[in-house]
Amino acid sequence: MTNFMSRNDLLLFLGFAVVVLAMPIWLTPFGAGYPDLLQRFMIFGIFAVGFNILFGLTGYLSFGHAAFFGVGSYAAVWSFKLLTLDAIPAMIFAVIISGLFALVIGFLSLRRSGIYFSILTLAFAQMSYNLAYSVLTPITNGETGLQLTLNDPRVLDAALGQTFVGQPVPTLLGQQLGGYAGFYFCAGFLILSFFFAQRVAGSPFGMMLKSIKSNQTRMQFTGFNTRPYALSAFVISGMYAGLAGALLAVTDPLAGAERMQWTASGEVVLMTILGGVGTLVGPVIGAWIIKYFENILSALNDNILAQFWSFLPEGVADVVVKVTSKFVGDGWHLTLGLVFVIIVIFLPGGIMEGVRRLTAVARRSGPPGAKSHQPQPAE
Amino acid sequence: MFEVIFLQFLNGLDKGAAYALIALGLTLVFGTLGVVNFAHGALFMLGAFCAVMFRQFLTLETVTIDPTQTSPWGAPLEIREPLVQTWFGDFGAVLVNYSVPFSILITIPIMLLVGIALERGIIKHFYKRPHAEQILVTFGLAIVAQEVIKSIFGPNPIPQPMPTDLRGAADIGSWIGFQANVITYPLWRLIYFLFSAIVIGGVFAFLQFTTFGMVVRAGMADRETVGLLGINIDRRFTIMFGLAAIVAGMAGVMYTPLLPPNYHLGMDFLVLSFVVVVVGGMGSLPGAVAAGFLLGILQSFASMTQIKAIVPGIDQIIIYLVAVVILLVRPRGLMGRRGVMES
Amino acid sequence: MANSNVVLHVADVHKRFGGLHALADIDLQVEEGKTHAIIGPNGAGKSTLLNVIIGKLAPTSGQVVFDGNMLTGRKPYQINQLGIARVFQTPEIFADLSVLHNVMIPAFAKRDGTFTLNMLRSLDSETTIRQEAEHMLEDVGMLNRRDMHAGSLSRGDKRRMELAMCLIQHPRLLLLDEPTAGMSRHDTNTTIELLKKIKERGMTKVIIEHDMHVVFSLADKISVLAQGRIIADGSPDEVRGNPKVQEAYLGGAH
Numbered sequence: 001m002t003n004f005m006s007r008n009d010l011l012l013f014l015g016f017a018v019v020v021l022a023m024p025i026w027l028t029p030f031g032a033g034y035p036d037l038l039q040r041f042m043i044f045g046i047f048a049v050g051f052n053i054l055f056g057l058t059g060y061l062s063f064g065h066a067a068f069f070g071v072g073s074y075a076a077v078w079s080f081k082l083l084t085l086d087a088i089p090a091m092i093f094a095v096i097i098s099g100l101f102a103l104v105i106g107f108l109s110l111r112r113s114g115i116y117f118s119i120l121t122l123a124f125a126q127m128s129y130n131l132a133y134s135v136l137t138p139i140t141n142g143e144t145g146l147q148l149t150l151n152d153p154r155v156l157d158a159a160l161g162q163t164f165v166g167q168p169v170p171t172l173l174g175q176q177l178g179g180y181a182g183f184y185f186c187a188g189f190l191i192l193s194f195f196f197a198q199r200v201a202g203s204p205f206g207m208m209l210k211s212i213k214s215n216q217t218r219m220q221f222t223g224f225n226t227r228p229y230a231l232s233a234f235v236i237s238g239m240y241a242g243l244a245g246a247l248l249a250v251t252d253p254l255a256g257a258e259r260m261q262w263t264a265s266g267e268v269v270l271m272t273i274l275g276g277v278g279t280l281v282g283p284v285i286g287a288w289i290i291k292y293f294e295n296i297l298s299a300l301n302d303n304i305l306a307q308f309w310s311f312l313p314e315g316v317a318d319v320v321v322k323v324t325s326k327f328v329g330d331g332w333h334l335t336l337g338l339v340f341v342i343i344v345i346f347l348p349g350g351i352m353e354g355v356r357r358l359t360a361v362a363r364r365s366g367p368p369g370a371k372s373h374q375p376q377p378a379e
Numbered sequence: 380m381f382e383v384i385f386l387q388f389l390n391g392l393d394k395g396a397a398y399a400l401i402a403l404g405l406t407l408v409f410g411t412l413g414v415v416n417f418a419h420g421a422l423f424m425l426g427a428f429c430a431v432m433f434r435q436f437l438t439l440e441t442v443t444i445d446p447t448q449t450s451p452w453g454a455p456l457e458i459r460e461p462l463v464q465t466w467f468g469d470f471g472a473v474l475v476n477y478s479v480p481f482s483i484l485i486t487i488p489i490m491l492l493v494g495i496a497l498e499r500g501i502i503k504h505f506y507k508r509p510h511a512e513q514i515l516v517t518f519g520l521a522i523v524a525q526e527v528i529k530s531i532f533g534p535n536p537i538p539q540p541m542p543t544d545l546r547g548a549a550d551i552g553s554w555i556g557f558q559a560n561v562i563t564y565p566l567w568r569l570i571y572f573l574f575s576a577i578v579i580g581g582v583f584a585f586l587q588f589t590t591f592g593m594v595v596r597a598g599m600a601d602r603e604t605v606g607l608l609g610i611n612i613d614r615r616f617t618i619m620f621g622l623a624a625i626v627a628g629m630a631g632v633m634y635t636p637l638l639p640p641n642y643h644l645g646m647d648f649l650v651l652s653f654v655v656v657v658v659g660g661m662g663s664l665p666g667a668v669a670a671g672f673l674l675g676i677l678q679s680f681a682s683m684t685q686i687k688a689i690v691p692g693i694d695q696i697i698i699y700l701v702a703v704v705i706l707l708v709r710p711r712g713l714m715g716r717r718g719v720m721e722s
Numbered sequence: 723m724a725n726s727n728v729v730l731h732v733a734d735v736h737k738r739f740g741g742l743h744a745l746a747d748i749d750l751q752v753e754e755g756k757t758h759a760i761i762g763p764n765g766a767g768k769s770t771l772l773n774v775i776i777g778k779l780a781p782t783s784g785q786v787v788f789d790g791n792m793l794t795g796r797k798p799y800q801i802n803q804l805g806i807a808r809v810f811q812t813p814e815i816f817a818d819l820s821v822l823h824n825v826m827i828p829a830f831a832k833r834d835g836t837f838t839l840n841m842l843r844s845l846d847s848e849t850t851i852r853q854e855a856e857h858m859l860e861d862v863g864m865l866n867r868r869d870m871h872a873g874s875l876s877r878g879d880k881r882r883m884e885l886a887m888c889l890i891q892h893p894r895l896l897l898l899d900e901p902t903a904g905m906s907r908h909d910t911n912t913t914i915e916l917l918k919k920i921k922e923r924g925m926t927k928v929i930i931e932h933d934m935h936v937v938f939s940l941a942d943k944i945s946v947l948a949q950g951r952i953i954a955d956g957s958p959d960e961v962r963g964n965p966k967v968q969e970a971y972l973g974g975a976h
């Protein structure tokens with residue numbers, strides 16, 4: 001086992017799996033223990049883990065990853081429409097298609113680095129988005145979004161003689177994937193995705209990606225052709241995005257072009273930064289936090305706020321309600337923007353760096369024997 | 380045929396002018412401060428909302444109820460009178476009518492303050508940090524700016540009427556020897572183009588002919604050396620950021636009659652402007668201006684029905700397509716220097 | 723290529739930039755196992771020559787042949803894979819990684835080639851390469867720093883580590899670009915000692931140097947470059963006594 005995975009990695013993985021699978025239990029006190037939100041936690045966790053393989057390891061900042069997410073969604077819905085309502089073929093199909101799409105876009109974009117790379121990915125994503133809304137309407141169904149209908153051919157299902165009554169929904173081996181079944185389905189993929197990311201980060205390949213981020217020139221003079229490395233990372237993260245997009249289509253089989261918009265690409269950047277770029281769990285935590293607060297804060301309204309602040313004197317309470325209401329409900333993006341700015345300014349390593357600093361402080365103020373002058377381990 | 384082409388060319392000018400103005404400011408900030416400012420589009424949007432705010436202020440009304448008269452619905456008649464009209468009489472009416480151009484007067488100090496506050500407060504600390512972090516912090520600032528505007532002015536676009544005298548169309552064709560009414564062009568678009576030409580000319584003249592501008596240009600070429608000369612480059616950079624904010628703000632103000640501003644206006648223009656800057660060549664002012672107009676005009680041609688019939692959807696992607704091609708074929712853009720921002 | 727011992731042959735290389743004749747008629751033969759120094763005052767064309775050797779610049783005429791392979795137009799990684807490792811003027815290292823990983827990475831390039839998609843193998847299972855890297859670090863006296871961030875090393879240590887990164891590939895030719903530039907006296911001395919130690923193992927080296935004194939104790943052969951031409955060629959003693967060299971160094975721009 002030691003050669004397969006170090007003890008620390010194994011513990012991290014098992015801990016992660018337990019935390020994820022137990023989410024319906026431990027998130028209930030926080031008001032987040034319901035399947036719809038939990039599914040989103042899983043889906044965007046996968047998206048962020050994959051994005052981190054590119055941005056966190058190689059340092060290439062893509063502003064167009066939502067395109068792969070969107071392509072994954074469309075591909076999955078088409079699989080539901082044309083082949084079968086079973087989720088597994090849809091996932092495979094979506095991952096392949098988004099991987100191919102990422103291969104093309106990555107091949108072109110990676111010819112440049114720095115901000116030029118960012119702009120190229122942004123341009124490709126915006127092209128995809130604009131085309132999805134206009135010329136590609138036969139594939140994307142434009143503004144309405146692509147959805148399942150009773151008249152879909154579903155050749156595999158038809159061949160097997162399966163018929164459905166009512167509105168078609170995605171299934172797994174005949175079981176519907178709504179509610180907690182949907183959550184566990186997504187959770188399985190998140191755990192798998194995490195495991196794979198962990199393997200990649202801990203492999204020689206992962207070390208090469210980190211070296212590209214650290215010093216691309218040295219990498220080349222050391223005998224490595226850096227482009228296929230970066231391209232592999234790009235395609236892998238594109239496939240992750242496609243997988244996440246497909247899962248969103250499984251839980252809610254309506255694919256719209258807005259999933260490909262650059263604000264959606266920006267969101268996954270935010271998640272990764274907030275949690276901690278280049279760390280394994282950071283991006284997942286970032287995704288969870290953003291989705292959690294999006295859900296909680298955007299549901300708050302003046303009435304709830306008024307109740308919350310009711311212990312204050314009346315005049316003061318009114319003012320406080322007025323001010324705080326700007327930061328919740330529709331205004332929750334303001335909170336997000338502020339938090340994000342603060343994180344980038346004061347804690348560029350995100351939450352994971354915050355945790356590291358806190359533990360460092362705790363250790364220093366602990367017993368003097370624990371004080372160590374160990375050189376800082378690199379990773 | 381020539382008329383059609385010429386008309387499309389004209390149609391591209393005003394959009395191109397807006398791109399050029401935003402790209403100019405972006406390039407100034409990048410060239411002098413070395414900062415990739417994703418909040419620049421937000422400055423354009425803030426400028427536009429200076430115009431909205433100014434007009435809302437001008438049209439504050441006193442409402443008096445005249446009990447002797449009734450409205451057609453039978454309720455007591457409300458008499459609304461704009462405050463400025465009660466204070467300034469006819470001049471007040473002119474002020475309201477010309478609120479958009481007049482709001483430039485308040486936009487300049489507001490944008491200068493916003494620009495200086497941003498630079499001194501936040502951006503200053505990012506000069507030495509990686510470009511990715513600059514992008515991220517300014518991206519966050521852009522979100523904050525647009526959400527603040529949304530919470531004040533609401534999510535919907537707020538139309539800004541242009542002055543009544545400037546609503547018509549200019550018969551440009553007849554000026555250059557065509558028959559009357561063959562080539563007509565909305566007057567305000569013409570004004571926008573002329574306005575941007577003046578602003579761009581002003582910025583270039585400022586950089587070319589003033590000592591301040593000389594130092595800044597030298598700083599753009601070689602920041603370290605200028606710093607070594609003992610010139611306080613920091614203060615000048617702050618002012619340059621303020622200037623870039625003013626240019627973006629004014630561009631936003633004057634654009635309001637053409638496109639009712641909403642809170643995400645900045646983001647919409649930002650993405651395009653970055654493409655413009657990159658196409659022009661990162662750090663090149665003439666490149667930014669040229670690419671702005673070039674892309675505006677290309678966009679206008681791409682939206683011709685004849686062209687769309689040949690290449691469906693081209694109008695949706697033309698700008699990005701041009702950006703991709705230029706970046707792949709000529710990574711420095713039209714006029715950029717080598718090695719800028721490559722890593 | 724009369725002499726089969728010649729590893730690197732720079733043959734009749736000219737390089738012009740517009741009107742400027744940066745390199746003229748350069749002919750160099752670097753023999754196997756020897757340390758060949760190229761020295762010259764600032765602006766003599768040393769960097770241009772180096773860039774031509776590593777294929778970054780194409781010569782206007784002439785060619786660079788390494789072990790039977792033309793180098794012109796090849797990518798840096800291809801040149802490395804042919805067996806040329808390079809030490810830079812300012813150490814080019816992976817500052818964010820540990821010292822051990824810095825030295826392991828080149829070993830992977832040697833073993834696995836320019837690109838391998840070995841993403842499911844664990845780094846911990848690469849015991850051979852790890853031991854090799856540790857051995858190398860011990861060789862340059864840095865094993866105690868193996869877990870440090872490379873970026874936090876002193877300049878001298880960075881140089882030593884960079885040397886270790888090159889040596890672990892067992893290159894057929896080691897290019898050193900002003901290996902002691904910008905170093906303190908102490909760091910310069912340790913670096914020279916290290917280079918001497920490497921020399922004893924018979925590795926072929928080309929040292930580009932501005933400072934004559936650094937190379938006299940190291941080189942088997944010295945070529946002196948001035949104004950784009952080789953003005954003297956020979957053993958350290960021959961070169962030392964050459965009046966042209968003294969003029970270039972003492973009477974010239976320097």
